[in-house]
Amino acid sequence: DTGVSQDPRHKITKRGQNVTFRCDPISEHNRLYWYRQTLGQGPEFLTYFQNEAQLEKSRLLSDRFSAERPKGSFSTLEIQRTEQGDSAMYLCASSPGGTTYEQYFGPGTRLTVT
Amino acid sequence: AQKITQTQPGMFVQEKEAVTLDCTYDTSDPSYGLFWYKQPSSGEMIFLIYQGSYDQQNATEGRYSLNFQKARKSANLVISASQLGDSAMYFCAMSPVQGAQKLVFGQGTRLTINP
Numbered sequence: 028d029t030g031v032s033q034d035p036r037h038k039i040t041k042r043g044q045n046v047t048f049r050c051d052p053i054s055e056h057n058r059l060y061w062y063r064q065t066l067g068q069g070p071e072f073l074t075y076f077q078n079e080a081q082l083e084k085s086r087l088l089s090d091r092f093s094a095e096r097p098k099g100s101f102s103t104l105e106i107q108r109t110e111q112g113d114s115a116m117y118l119c120a121s122s123p124g125g126t127t128y129e130q131y132f133g134p135g136t137r138l139t140v141t
Numbered sequence: 142a143q144k145i146t147q148t149q150p151g152m153f154v155q156e157k158e159a160v161t162l163d164c165t166y167d168t169s170d171p172s173y174g175l176f177w178y179k180q181p182s183s184g185e186m187i188f189l190i191y192q193g194s195y196d197q198q199n200a201t202e203g204r205y206s207l208n209f210q211k212a213r214k215s216a217n218l219v220i221s222a223s224q225l226g227d228s229a230m231y232f233c234a235m236s237p238v239q240g241a242q243k244l245v246f247g248q249g250t251r252l253t254i255n256p
Contacts, residue, residue: 060243069145069232069246070186083241116184120244128174128193128242132186 029053031133033119039139040109047105048136052121059102060130061094063087064116073117076102077124109140143168145233145247152252154223161208162218162250164233172238175216177207180230180249189231192216193238220252228254 032051040046052059057078062070073092075083078099088094091110096102106113116137120130144167154160166175177189192200192207200207208217216235220227230251234244 058242062244067248069234069249070244072243072245075241075243083243118186120186122242128236128238129176129188129191130244131188132178134183134185137184 031119031121031131033117033133033136035136036134037137037139039141042109042111042140044109045105045107046109046138047103048117048119048138050102050104050119050133052100052102052119053123053131054100056121056123056131057099058122058124058130059096060120060122061102061104062118062120064118064135065114070118073104106138109138111140114138114140143170143173143235143237143245145235145245147233147247147250149250150248152250154252154254156225156254156256157222159219159221160223160227160252162220162231162233162252164216164218164247166214166216166233166235168235168237170237170239174236174238174242175207175209176234176236176244177205177216177218178232178234178246179227180232182229186232190218223254225254225256228252 059076061073064070076096116135120132122130175192179187234246236242
């Protein structure tokens, strides 16, 4: 059973550009989460999918951010018009749901906005 | 709202000693879960252990145990017989068992194991 994978692992972009990250969860995990982690802090919740439905979004997720999980498998997180404050590690996690509560994280995508 | 507090920014321990990492929490949810994750310098968050709020016994996973004291709202992680590979950031987290079950994390504790 392969773990959660994320692509790319690192992204450097100029302010104002759009970026898109991909997350492939553990197969048959119907819950998928995106978190953001800045230096020296714990991860902060961004958004949550159950299958293809986006059921919750944090206030941290401004209108420049959009996430999709079109077929209930992989997910994408897009940031439009990037700002230097968007520089962070973006972590994806998946969970089987039901009575299994632990979430399994991918390696993350480190975004640097110059 | 849920809140996790980890008051130890850094801990230094000799190899083979036991170490306790502190975690206190606050929540109004009647049922919740408590988690510990390890984050090595590579960046990946590794799940270590889970404790449900209604579990009667403290959770154990190999060298990891969770010292759950519900009345004190604490969920300390105990690592027995520490190893050099245990050096990492450790995060305590919690989530409600209903709804999105999104994790709320503390600030983390950096653990360094000295040879």
